[in-house]
Amino acid sequence: MDPVRLIIVAVGGQGNLLTARVLGEAALASGIPVHMSEIHGMAQRGGVVESSIVFGDAQSSIISDSEADVLLGFEPAETLRALNRCNKNTAVITNTSPLPPFTAAIGKGVYPPLDRMLDLISAKTASLKAFDALKLAHEANNPLGLNMVLLGALIRSGIIPISADTAKQAIKDNTKQAFLESNLKAFDLGFEAAA
Amino acid sequence: MHKLLLDQPGKEMLVLGNEAIARGAVEAGVACATTYPGTPSSELSLAFFQMSKESDLYFEYSTNEKVALEVAAAAANAGIRSMCVMKHVGVNVAADALMTLAYIGVKAGMVLLTADDPFMFSSQNEQDNRYYGKMAGLCVLEPSSLPEAKAMATYAFELSEKLGEPVILRTTTRINHSTGAITLGELVKPNIKGSFTKDPFNLVAIPAVSRRLHTRLLQRLAEAEKITDQTDFNYVQGEGAWGIVCNGVSYNYVCDALNDLGVADKVSILRIGFSNPMPVAKVTEFLKGKEKILVAEEGEPFMEEAMRSMAQEVGCTIPIKGKGPELFSREGEFDPAGVRKAIAGFFGVDLAPAASLDLSDLPEIPARPPNLCAGCTHRAVFYEVKKAAEDMEIMHPTDIGCYTLGVLPPLSSADFLICMGSSISTGCGFSKFIDQKVVTYIGDSTFFHSGVPGLINAVHNNHNVTMVILDNGTTAMTGHQPNPGVDRDAMGQEGYNRISIENVVKGLGVESVTVIKPYKVQKSVDAIKEALAYQGVSVIIAQELCPLYAKALKRPAKKPFRIDMEKCKDHRLCVDALGCPAMYVENNKVAINAEQCIGCAVCAQVCPEHAIVPIRD
Numbered sequence: 001m002d003p004v005r006l007i008i009v010a011v012g013g014q015g016n017l018l019t020a021r022v023l024g025e026a027a028l029a030s031g032i033p034v035h036m037s038e039i040h041g042m043a044q045r046g047g048v049v050e051s052s053i054v055f056g057d058a059q060s061s062i063i064s065d066s067e068a069d070v071l072l073g074f075e076p077a078e079t080l081r082a083l084n085r086c087n088k089n090t091a092v093i094t095n096t097s098p099l100p101p102f103t104a105a106i107g108k109g110v111y112p113p114l115d116r117m118l119d120l121i122s123a124k125t126a127s128l129k130a131f132d133a134l135k136l137a138h139e140a141n142n143p144l145g146l147n148m149v150l151l152g153a154l155i156r157s158g159i160i161p162i163s164a165d166t167a168k169q170a171i172k173d174n175t176k177q178a179f180l181e182s183n184l185k186a187f188d189l190g191f192e193a194a195a
Numbered sequence: 196m197h198k199l200l201l202d203q204p205g206k207e208m209l210v211l212g213n214e215a216i217a218r219g220a221v222e223a224g225v226a227c228a229t230t231y232p233g234t235p236s237s238e239l240s241l242a243f244f245q246m247s248k249e250s251d252l253y254f255e256y257s258t259n260e261k262v263a264l265e266v267a268a269a270a271a272n273a274g275i276r277s278m279c280v281m282k283h284v285g286v287n288v289a290a291d292a293l294m295t296l297a298y299i300g301v302k303a304g305m306v307l308l309t310a311d312d313p314f315m316f317s318s319q320n321e322q323d324n325r326y327y328g329k330m331a332g333l334c335v336l337e338p339s340s341l342p343e344a345k346a347m348a349t350y351a352f353e354l355s356e357k358l359g360e361p362v363i364l365r366t367t368t369r370i371n372h373s374t375g376a377i378t379l380g381e382l383v384k385p386n387i388k389g390s391f392t393k394d395p396f397n398l399v400a401i402p403a404v405s406r407r408l409h410t411r412l413l414q415r416l417a418e419a420e421k422i423t424d425q426t427d428f429n430y431v432q433g434e435g436a437w438g439i440v441c442n443g444v445s446y447n448y449v450c451d452a453l454n455d456l457g458v459a460d461k462v463s464i465l466r467i468g469f470s471n472p473m474p475v476a477k478v479t480e481f482l483k484g485k486e487k488i489l490v491a492e493e494g495e496p497f498m499e500e501a502m503r504s505m506a507q508e509v510g511c512t513i514p515i516k517g518k519g520p521e522l523f524s525r526e527g528e529f530d531p532a533g534v535r536k537a538i539a540g541f542f543g544v545d546l547a548p549a550a551s552l553d554l555s556d557l558p559e560i561p562a563r564p565p566n567l568c569a570g571c572t573h574r575a576v577f578y579e580v581k582k583a584a585e586d587m588e589i590m591h592p593t594d595i596g597c598y599t600l601g602v603l604p605p606l607s608s609a610d611f612l613i614c615m616g617s618s619i620s621t622g623c624g625f626s627k628f629i630d631q632k633v634v635t636y637i638g639d640s641t642f643f644h645s646g647v648p649g650l651i652n653a654v655h656n657n658h659n660v661t662m663v664i665l666d667n668g669t670t671a672m673t674g675h676q677p678n679p680g681v682d683r684d685a686m687g688q689e690g691y692n693r694i695s696i697e698n699v700v701k702g703l704g705v706e707s708v709t710v711i712k713p714y715k716v717q718k719s720v721d722a723i724k725e726a727l728a729y730q731g732v733s734v735i736i737a738q739e740l741c742p743l744y745a746k747a748l749k750r751p752a753k754k755p756f757r758i759d760m761e762k763c764k765d766h767r768l769c770v771d772a773l774g775c776p777a778m779y780v781e782n783n784k785v786a787i788n789a790e791q792c793i794g795c796a797v798c799a800q801v802c803p804e805h806a807i808v809p810i811r812d
Contacts (some may be wrong), residue, residue, distance in 0.1 A: 011563070021209075024374050028209050035447075036374035039316055045565035045600065046776055059340070059447035061373040064532030066549040081560045087549045101563035105779030106770050109561030116558065124552045 001032065001056035004160060005063045008051040009082045010074035011099050015147030018174070019072075020051035022151060026162045026170040027055055035061035046102060048078055055161055070159050072150055075099045076130075080117045083124065091127045093153050093194065094118075095146060097134035129153060129194050136189040142179060145186030152190025164191060197246045206379045212370040213239035215341040215377045216308065219348025220278050221246065223304065224385035227270035228254045229263035231644065232673040233282030234317040235371035236310035240280050240676070251387045256676050259615070259644040260285035264292045264307065271305035271361070272398070273389030276352050283311040283324045284614065288645065290327065293361075295400050297331040298408035300359040300415075303386070304352030307333075311367045313493045313528035319595070319614065321526070323494035328363045328471035332412050334419050335363045335471035336428065339446040341375040343468065347428065349380070354422070358415045363471075367493060369444045369528065416472060424476040428468030431481060435461040437542050438481060438488035440498055442467045445491045448534035455535055456544050473501040482511045489541045490517030493529050516541065565600060569777035570793035572739035573598040573665050575713035577608040578772055578801065580634060580663065582716075583723035590631040594618035594646070596638035597672045597741075598665050605774045608636065616645025623649065623658040632727060634661045640670035640678035642696060647703075653732045654704050661726050661733045666696055667741035675744050685748055700734045707733035714739055716800040742793050753794030754809040756787055762806035769798040769807065 006023070010016035020036055027034035035054045052063045066087045073079025073094035086092065096114060104111040122128040133149040140149070148171065154160060155167050168184060175183050198208065199218045210218070217239050220228070228247070230240040240256070247254035253270075257263035260281045267279035281289065286309050293307070309327070312318040328335035336351055338344035344366065351362040396404055423429060433453075439462055441449045446466050453459040465481045467473065478501075482488070490499040499517035506515055518525050522537050532548065539546035567574050577598075580589070593599055593609035594617065602609035611621055622635040637646045642664050653660055670676040677683050683691040700708050707729040711719040719737070726733040740750065755777075763785065770778050770785055775798060777791035787798075789810060799807040 020374070024209050028207065028376055034209075034375065037369055038372050038374070039368075045568060045597070046563065047565040048563055058451050060451045060531045061369060061375070061444075061447070062530055064530045066551040067532060077560050078563070080557065083552060083554055083557065086552060088552065100779070101561050102566050102774070102776040102779075103564070104561040105776070106774070107780045109559070111561055112558040120557060124554075 001161065003054055003056040003058040004069050005067055006053045006055070006070045006072065006160060007063055007068040007082060007085050008053070008072045008074070009078045010049050011078060012045065012047055012049050014074045015144065016049045016051055016074060019147045019151050020053055022167065022170045022174050023053055023160070023162065025174055026166045029170065030162055030166050032161055033057060035059065037061040070154070070157070072154050074146065074150060076114055076117050077101070077111060080112070080121060083121065086125050088124065088126060090125045091157060091159055092121050092125050093129045093150065093157060094121070095133035095150060096130050097132050129157065131193045133190060136193060137186050140182050140186035140189055142182035142186055144179070145183055148183045148186035149190035149193070152187040153194035156191045156194035197249055199242055200246055200250060201379060202382050204379055204381050207376050208379060209374060209376055210341065211238055212341055212344055212366065212373045214242050215345040216348045216364070216366070217242035217246070218377065218379065219345035220306065222380045222382060223349040223352040224276050224383040225278050225352070226252060226275045226385040226387045227267060227277035228252060228280065229257050229266045229277070230280040231257055231260045231263050231285055232670055232676040233285050233310070234673060235312060235368040236280050236282050236308060237673045237676070239308065239371070241674070243280070251385060256678065258679060260289040261292050264289040264296070267305055268292065268296050268301065268361070270389065271301035271303050272299070273391050274303045275386060275389045276304045278306045278308060280308045281310070282318065283309050283322055284318060284320065285309070286324055286327055288615065293327065294331050296361060297333055298400055298405050298412055299398055301355060301361055304355035305361040306348065306351040306355060306364050307361055308364045308366070310371050311365060311494070313367055316368055319612070321494065323497060324363070324365055325470055325497045326495070332416050333360055333363050333471070334358065334423070334469065335365050337365050337443045337468055337470050338370055339443055339466065339468065341370070341373065342377050344370055345377050347468070358419055360412070360415055367443055367528070420472045420475065423469045423472050424474040426469050429474045429477055430466055431477070432464040432466060433459060433462055435463045436484060436486045437462045438465065438485040439491055439538065440465045440467060440488060440502060441491040442470055442498060443493065445493055445529050445534065448529050448531045449491050449538070451531050452535035452538050456539055456546065458542070458544055467498055470498060473498065473505070475505055478502055478505045479509050482506055482509065482513065485513055487514040487541070488516070489522070489538065490515065491523060491529070491534060491537070492517060495525060564603060566603070566774070566776050567597065567600050568742055569775055569791040570742040570795035571597070572667050572713050572737065572741065573601060574606060574773055574775060575716065575719070575795070575797045576663060576665060576737045577601050577606040578797070579713060579716060579719045580608070580723055583720045584632070584634070584727055587727065588631040590625060590629060590633050592618045592622045592625060592633065592635045594637040594641045596641055598636055598638060601636070605771055615641055616649055619646055619649035619653055619660065619662050622660045622662070623653050623656065626658050626660045632661070633659070634663060634727070636663050636665060638671070639664065639666040639668065639680045639696060643679045643694070647699065650700065650705070650732070651703055657731060659730060661735065664696055664734065664736045666736055666738045667744070669741050669744040671741040671744060675741070675747060696736055700736070705732050705734050707731070708736070709734070710736045710738060712739060713737045714795050714797060716797060742795070755789040755792035755794050756796065756799055756807050757789065757810050758785055758787060759806045759808050760784070762804045764804050764806070766803060768803065769801055772801060773798055
């Protein structure tokens with residue numbers, strides 16, 4: 001299988017690493033070779049957390065600039081910041097609810113307007129799916145389920161060689177029982193939103 | 196049961212690189228594991244710690260890497276297989292012990308895991324620890340993949356026993372923090388009962404003994420040279436007149452690049468997994484019939500220089516290149532595109548790089564630097580020291596931990612840092628020669644790690660410094676590992692003794708010792724003022740639990756605060772002086788994010804209008 005390269009960017013605490021974990025387990029269950037890498041050193045101190053996942057026949061676990069097939073962004077400004085990882089054929093999926101960095105919150109730097117950010121991403125890449133994943137997570141009665149909403153949207157895109165059933169089984173195997181129902185609900189809402 | 200203890204040979208499992216190594220060690224029957232936590236090695240230690248609660252494995256978080264190595268060395272000299280885990284810079288701390296341990300050797304297998312950090316994702320330098328193998332005369336193994344990391348972790352114990360020497364297993368961040376599938380192997384029952392036979396003329400490193408042991412070490416190294424030439428961890432792949440030599444993760448980038456460039460049939464790869472000593476016969480054989488050779492290795496030209504020297508021995512003069520302009524850098528880490536470009540350039544292959552996007556019209560995106568957490572006790576202390584020293588000029592040597600983040604504005608409380616424990620000792624040096632008052636910062640774990648000798652030095656030589664010990668009750672930066680000052684009963688772990696920092700400091704003869712509770716601002720400021728006025732060594736111990744750790748311990752939460760808009764006169768002192776991430780400015784007014792605020796109340800005490808008040812519901 002030709003490699004499919006996925007970058008996930010998020011802010012510490014948004015559940016990036018769990019999403020990567022679920023995707024990795026789902027790939028393993030599907031018999032698809034998978035290599036993953038993460039940078040999480042500052043995850044709990046407001047920094048950016050990035051996962052790279054390479055599905056298919058490749059040995060590298062990281063993805064160079066301009067070489068992502070899919071960019072999944074949990075926060076719109078971080079999606080924009082990661083555009084250097086994309087090329088004109090890259091598919092982008094992003095949450096639109098902003099989490100301004102502290103620097104912007106105290107007036108040192110300006111958080112770019114959402115519309116402008118989405119226009120730029122859309123103009124430069126092959127496709128953009130943007131929606132308020134946080135709202136859907138709340139709908140699923142799980143404010144922490146933002147990552148599951150975005151996972152659902154990613155699977156719906158069809159770019160990642162993993163079925164919805166396999167992904168859901170991996171969610172069942174890898175998330176806490178107390179959140180299971182709302183996680184699956186969040187996944188479904190994301191899956192629908194990306195239709 | 197811990198997943199890495201599963202007795203199901205053949206089972207495939209998705210794991211982190213650090214977990215693959217832990218499993219490899221368990222399959223080798225490791226019975227003693229020691230560590231000082233450090234990224235990117237921390238999860239390996241955590242896996243050992245968790246497993247030790249459910250098995251016969253002895254594990255400890257040691258005070259520092261030298262101590263960890265010495266504990267493991269003793270176990271291995273009592274016939275117990277041991278593993279010692281640290282990050283690359285940790286080996287600098289352990290190096291004194293390591294160099295002579297190589298002379299003494301081991302009775303049972305002993306593995307030193309060094310997790311190197313090219314690009315310094317969370318480190319203060321990017322040293323290449325293969326040179327430690329060369330300096331000590333010890334074997335170095337370098338895995339390229341997770342299955343290999345596991346296999347090497349197991350094999351390293353056998354190799355160690357065969358040679359009677361510790362073996363260095365060297366990884367990089369992209370092995371430790373990568374995730375992939377491994378296949379579980381058989382578990383063996385570890386030997387947990389050691390014995391010691393007195394043999395001082397082989398085990399006590401006095402000059403007369405060491406002279407003989409050095410000879411023996413060199414003999415063992417000669418034996419290792421035979422093994423490295425035969426091991427399957429060093430292998431040739433493909434045929435072709437172009438040669439590429441690679442190690443570790445660079446091997447993966449090379450393989451992918453050759454496929455991408457469509458030149459796999461023209462290239463022959465020598466993959467080195469056993470890199471010290473380098474395999475002379477294999478390298479010499481590899482040189483034959485090659486037009487030119489590219490050495491792809493992150494970090495320093497370790498293999499490149501060795502290969503040139505081996506080529507010189509056999510009169511081979513083909514180009515052997517690696518580091519250089521247009522080739523590989525000695526800085527940072529590799530990535531697939533960079534390796535592809537270097538290979539294409541060196542061998543003259545056409546390269547069509549993925550077209551990068553024109554991003555010149557992107558708006559400026561505000562930076563997202565890591566920040567001290569909302570309610571972090573360190574922030575309060577930094578503020579209080581500044582407040583107490585308002586009419587003084589202060590210089591701050593700092594140390595390794597979360598509080599290093601105090602370097603950023605608005606706190607700006609870090610002026611000099613080289614390594615663990617250096618705050619107080621460099622503070623001694625600065626205080627002798629500069630006019631500013633020297634106030635040093637160090638965390639509780641780092642104090643025990645290597646701050647104590649510096650403090651002894653300060654007291655003995657009567658330096659004029661103030662040492663602030665930021666005791667947040669845990670080793671916060673690396674993920675809340677215990678240290679000798681931690682209350683492990685509160686963590687649900689019995690059988691440990693807790694060392695009082697205050698007693699240690701007083702025991703060293705410090706006469707000005709003050710314990711403050713940093714959430715009480717004015718009291719703290721007053722106490723710090725007194726300490727600063729003291730001529731000689733004064734120590735302030737700031738005690739308050741790390742808020743993340745307090746949350747993990749399920750300590751009762753306090754009410755979050757809000758801004759009373761009627762009272763707020765918009766001084767912004769709260770925002771400008773503290774930089775707490777729970778605060779933000781909206782419509783030109785300061786506000787507090789109640790979800791982030793932990794109710795530490797420091798900002799409320801800073802506000803001159805008392806406009807920051809708890810939310811009452």
